[in-house]
Structure formats: C-alpha cells, structure tokens
Amino acid sequence: xxxxxxxxxxxxxxxxxxLAQSEDVKYEDILVTDSSNIYQGVLDNGFRYYxxxxxxxxxxxxxxxxxxxxxxxxxxxxxxxxxxxxxxxxENLTVGSNGVLKNKLDELQLQRLPxxxxxxxxxxxxxxxxxxxxxxxxxxNLFRLRNDKTxxxxxxxxxxxxxxxxxxxxxxxxxxxxxxVNEINNRRYxxxxxxxxxxxxxxxxxxxxxEWANRQVESIRSIxxxxxxxxYQKWYAPQNQCLYxxxxxxxxxxxxxxxxxxxxxxxxxxxxxxxxxxxxxLLMVKQDVPMFVVQFLFLKPRVALSETKNLGSVRKAxxxxxxxxxxxxxxxxxxxxxxxxxxxxxxxxxxxxxFVAGLDLYADESQFKxxxxxxxxKLDDIMLNGVNVEPDTMSIEKRKELQQKALIDLRENVVMxxxxxxxxNFLYSTPLLKNYLAQKYFQYEIGEQDIQDCCxxxxxxxxxxxxxTTPYGYPDADIKAKLESVLLRFNK
Numbered sequence: 001x002x003x004x005x006x007x008x009x010x011x012x013x014x015x016x017x018x019l020a021q022s023e024d025v026k027y028e029d030i031l032v033t034d035s036s037n038i039y040q041g042v043l044d045n046g047f048r049y050y051x052x053x054x055x056x057x058x059x060x061x062x063x064x065x066x067x068x069x070x071x072x073x074x075x076x077x078x079x080x081x082x083x084x085x086x087x088x089x090x091e092n093l094t095v096g097s098n099g100v101l102k103n104k105l106d107e108l109q110l111q112r113l114p115x116x117x118x119x120x121x122x123x124x125x126x127x128x129x130x131x132x133x134x135x136x137x138x139x140x141n142l143f144r145l146r147n148d149k150t151x152x153x154x155x156x157x158x159x160x161x162x163x164x165x166x167x168x169x170x171x172x173x174x175x176x177x178x179x180x181v182n183e184i185n186n187r188r189y190x191x192x193x194x195x196x197x198x199x200x201x202x203x204x205x206x207x208x209x210x211e212w213a214n215r216q217v218e219s220i221r222s223i224x225x226x227x228x229x230x231x232y233q234k235w236y237a238p239q240n241q242c243l244y245x246x247x248x249x250x251x252x253x254x255x256x257x258x259x260x261x262x263x264x265x266x267x268x269x270x271x272x273x274x275x276x277x278x279x280x281x282l283l284m285v286k287q288d289v290p291m292f293v294v295q296f297l298f299l300k301p302r303v304a305l306s307e308t309k310n311l312g313s314v315r316k317a318x319x320x321x322x323x324x325x326x327x328x329x330x331x332x333x334x335x336x337x338x339x340x341x342x343x344x345x346x347x348x349x350x351x352x353x354x355f356v357a358g359l360d361l362y363a364d365e366s367q368f369k370x371x372x373x374x375x376x377x378k379l380d381d382i383m384l385n386g387v388n389v390e391p392d393t394m395s396i397e398k399r400k401e402l403q404q405k406a407l408i409d410l411r412e413n414v415v416m417x418x419x420x421x422x423x424x425n426f427l428y429s430t431p432l433l434k435n436y437l438a439q440k441y442f443q444y445e446i447g448e449q450d451i452q453d454c455c456x457x458x459x460x461x462x463x464x465x466x467x468x469t470t471p472y473g474y475p476d477a478d479i480k481a482k483l484e485s486v487l488l489r490f491n492k
Contacts, residue, residue, distance in 0.1 A: 030311060030410055030431075030438045037414045038422075038432065041254065045266040046239025048426065049257050052246045052418045061152070061247040064141040064419075065159045066426055068240040079180065079220040080231050086176045087168050087228065088138055136427050149250045156243075160260040163241055166232065170225050181217050199467055200345045203283040237267035242426045246418065281487045284480055285469045292357045292368060293469040294375065294483070298462040300349035309430045315442040322446055323454045326387040331378055333357060339458070351458045353379070359471065368470070368479050376486050383459045383490075389448040399444040406441040410434055464490050 039051040198209045324337040336354040343350040355375045415421045425432050466483050470476045
C-alpha cells in the first residue's frame with residue numbers, strides 16, 4: 001500500500017511538472033475545483049447560483065440574493081443608481097424584533113406565502129435587506145433558516161418575487177430625493193468621495209467640485225418614478241443576479257432554483273453610455289500644502305471589455321505591475337504609477353504617472369520649471385527608448401521549478417472567504433480564481449520583452465491629460481504655459 005502511494009505521488013509530481021512546462025496553463029488549473037467547497041451553475045436565462053459548504057459545524061443555512069444595481073450613473077442621470085439603492089433599502093424587507101418578516105411593498109403579497117407568515121426560523125433584529133453602496137450591489141439575505149425543504153422553497157419564492165417585480169411609491173421617491181439632496185448639500189455624502197476623485201471628476205466635466213455637486217442635485221430632483229422603474233428593470237434582469245447558498249442546503253436545492261428563477265425572461269443589460277471627454281487637456285489646482293504634484297494621464301481608446309476575465313488577464317496584470325515598478329525606478333523622488341483597464345471616471349483604459357515633489361516653502365518659479373523639465377525629459381526618454389529592466393539572473397530551470405511549486409500551491413488551497421469571493425466574481429465577471437496565487441505563477445515567466453512590449457502599447461495611440469497641483473496659491477501662469485507646451489509635444 002505504501003509503495004502504491006509513493007508511485008501515485010511521483011506520478012502526480014510528473015503530471016504537474018509537465019503542466020508547468022507547457023506554454024499555456026489551463027484555466028481549470030487555477031479555478032476553485034474543490035466540489036465540497038463551491039458548486040457553481042448558470043441557468044439558460046443567465047441567472048447564476050453558488051452552493052457553498054465550508055464545513056460549518058452548525059446546521060445553519062444562509063441564502064443571499066445579490067443583484068447588480070448599477071456601477072455608475074447611467075443614461076446621463078447622475079445619482080440614479082444611489083437613489084435606487086436608497087429606495088430599495090427604504091421600501092423592502094426587515095425583520096422585526098419578534099422575528100416576524102415585515103414588508104412595505106403591497107405588491108409582493110406575502111399573504112401568498114403561508115410559510116413566511118410565521119417566519120420563526122429568522123433571527124430577531126437581523127435586517128433581511130441591505131444596500132451596499134460601496135460594493136456596487138444590493139443584497140437580500142436571511143440568516144439561520146431552518147434546513148427544511150418547504151421553508152427553503154418558500155424563501156426562494158419570495159426572492160424570485162423581489163427579483164424584478166418591486167414597485168416604488170411616488171411619495172417615498174420624493175422623500176428619498178430630499179434626503180439625498182440634503183446629504184449632498186451638507187457634504188455627508190460626497191459623490192467623488194475623495195480629493196483625487198473630485199479633481200478627476202471636475203476635470204472630466206469641466207466644472208468645479210461645487211458645480212459638480214449642484215449638477216447632481218438638479219439631476220436628482222428631476223428623476224421621475226418612470227425613470228427609476230425603467231432603470232431598475234434593466235439592472236435586475238436574471239443575468240444581473242446571483243443566488244448565494246451557504247451551509248448544508250437540501251439536496252434538491254438546484255431543482256428549486258431552476259423552478260423559481262429559470263423561467264423568468266431575460267433582458268438585455270444596458271450598454272455603457274459613451275463618456276465623451278471634453279477638449280480640456282490641463283487642469284490646474286491650488287492647495288495649501290508645500291507639495292507640487294504633476295500627474296500625467298495617458299488615456300487609451302475604449303475597447304469592448306470581455307464578458308469574463310481569464311488567465312490571460314491575470315498574466316497581463318502581472319506585466320502591468322512589473323512595468324509600473326520599472327517606471328518608478330527610472331525617476332528620483334516620489335513617483336506613483338498605475339494601469340487601470342477600466343477606469344470608472346474616464347471610462348477608458350488609463351495609465352497614470354504621478355510625480356510629487358516636497359518643495360521648499362519659499363521655492364521660486366525656476367524650481368517649479370526645472371522640476372517639470374526634469375520629469376518630462378525622463379518621460380520623453382522612456383516613451384522613445386523604453387524602460388530599463390533589471391536583467392533576470394534566475395535560470396530558466398529555477399523559474400520552472402518555482403512555477404511548479406506555485407501550481408502545487410494552487411491545487412492545495414481552497415477559497416476561505418466564500419462570500420467576498422463570489423461577490424467579486426459576480427460584479428466584475430471574474431472567475432473564481434485564487435488570484436494572488438495565479439499571479440505568483442505568472443511572475444516567473446514575465447521577461448524583459450514582455451515589459452518593453454507593454455511600454456510600447458501604453459505609449460501608442462494615447463490621449464494625454466495633465467493635472468497639476470501647486471502649493472500655497474502660487475501664481476501658476478508660467479507653469480501652466482510650460483505644461484501646455486508639454487501637451488503639444490506629447491500629443492502629436
């Protein structure tokens with residue numbers, strides 16, 4: 001018996017070694033494959049479900065319906081996605097202190113669900129609905145459901161009714177509009193959310209942050225009930241939903257899901273509205289700190305995004321990271337660089353290089369000009385000649401050995417944070433990848449040519465924008481003129 005185990009281990013090692021040495025790692029080699037952990041499925045209408053068992057010692061069962069509710073404002077109506085989430089949160093399900101399921105939507109007609117009138121399987125005081133603004137989704141969830149076929153079937157029935165059939169009252173819409181407007185005016189909720197985001201938002205729209213907020217307020221006040229319901233119907237189509245079942249579910253749970261969700265008609269998800277960039281190439285900003293910042297934004301032409309990410313996109317992300325690391329090493333001082341293939345503000349692939357100089361409090365104009373000359377000269381050289389890449393001293397054999405170890409690690413690890421993993425998979429169309437480990441596999445095969453090819457691609461067919469921040473209200477007319485000359489030279 002011992003001999004058989006040794007032979008089996010040797011055979012596995014040779015199989016993994018052969019796989020590691022092949023040119024293409026198969027997609028399923030990086031996927032979560034432990035069937036006791038996650039079982040995933042997609043119905044014909046695009047509805048997705050995940051049945052998970054992370055060996056929870058208790059007999060508890062949890063079901064969550066996750067729905068995309070828009071990642072950004074659609075159709076030129078700023079604020080509609082946030083308003084939709086507020087409406088859903090205000091008008092849908094809560095669990096009372098007595099554990100009885102309450103509902104403000106008469107249209108759901110819960111009286112047709114006798115099993116839920118008792119609702120004694122619910123935990124008192126736990127919300128059955130939550131709106132996750134930052135996570136670009138909404139969730140309906142109940143906890144500690146009885147592991148009972150009839151009870152689970154009733155809950156699925158309820159979720160199926162919620163998923164696409166909600167109606168909103170005009171009175172509640174007006175109330176939520178005013179609450180949201182007050183939040184914006186009082187700055188409790190800042191749409192750009194951060195100073196840098198605010199700068200970019202103002203840069204894109206050609207207005208100041210205050211003008212941006214006023215535009216949001218005007219748009220929110222004008223939203224009608226018909227617009228809100230139309231937006232809801234587009235985003236709550238089956239292909240924009242998934243059901244997460246955690247715990248020891250009944251054996252025929254898949255049949256229940258197919259029955260409740262499989263017959264619903266599928267709708268086309270909305271296409272992203274094209275965000276036309278204004279012809280303003282330079283944004284000058286003042287701030288009361290002794291920092292001078294110049295940020296070069298290389299916008300790439302918009303391309304159709306793939307429906308799902310694959311191992312090729314993971315490998316590409318590794319190349320981008322190595323490329324950005326090399327960019328930083330080419331400059332002195334503090335430099336940040338990043339590549340975002342789907343920048344949410346510019347809605348285009350974006351390569352961003354930010355230079356920050358901690359200047360003397362009484363720095364004169366020549367110091368600013370010299371700093372710009374220095375960084376643009378180095379940037380011009382990189383765009384023309386490529387980046388300096390440290391030679392890889394590791395032998396091919398050693399890299400293959402490390403890749404083999406990475407594959408073994410991939411096969412041995414399972415997903416522990418099931419809920420976060422599924423949400424990320426659903427919202428960003430990412431496969432259930434052990435992403436960090438997959439990147440470790442690819443980092444051993446990325447060479448100098450990959451990085452130089454990436455450099456050529458980034459600096460080809462781009463549209464340059466610049467954000468410049470000067471300290472202490474420094475008169476920046478000459479700095480602005482110098483940066484405009486940079487734009488003329490680079491945007492050929």
